[in-house]
Amino acid sequence: MDEDIEALRQEVRHLIAMHTASYVVITSLVATHPNPAQLQLHLVSALEGVLGSERLARWGEDQKHIVRKVVETFQNVQPAAPIDPLAAAMGEHDPRKR
Structure with missing residues (x-):
């Protein structure tokens, strides 16, 4: 045991x-994500589709609440600034800044 x-x-x-x-x-x-607005729209529609599905019909309300809260958490993630390794490495010597 x-x-x-x-x-x-x-x-x-x-x-x-x-x-x-x-x-x-x-x-x-x-x-x-390259298109944050499109991602957010997809998250909303996917969430409602999953929560209304037969697969989750037997889930408890606590489980469904967790799914909703996690997806809502991702909806609040702000887009990240672009990452440019060349600019970070070259700094002021980056030829693209001239």
């Missing part, structure tokens, strides 16, 4: 780690 409980604890720890990694990756993708 103790081994089963420890196995479940380890699985939960692994799921939390995987969720955290996914959150980091998805947040970066949202922040660097």
Whole structure:
């Protein structure tokens, strides 16, 4: 019995780690999306489609609330500034600034 409980604890720890990694990756993708307005519209329609689906019909309200809160969190991610490694490396010597 103790081994089963420890196995479940380890699985939960692994799921939390995987969720955290996914959150980091998805947040970066949202922040660097080339068309933030289109992404936001898609998130809204996808969320409502998923929450209204047969797949989630048997889910509890707490689970559906979590899904909604996570998607709403991504809707609040602000677009990231463009990353220009050449400008960062060359600084004031960047020939494009002349």
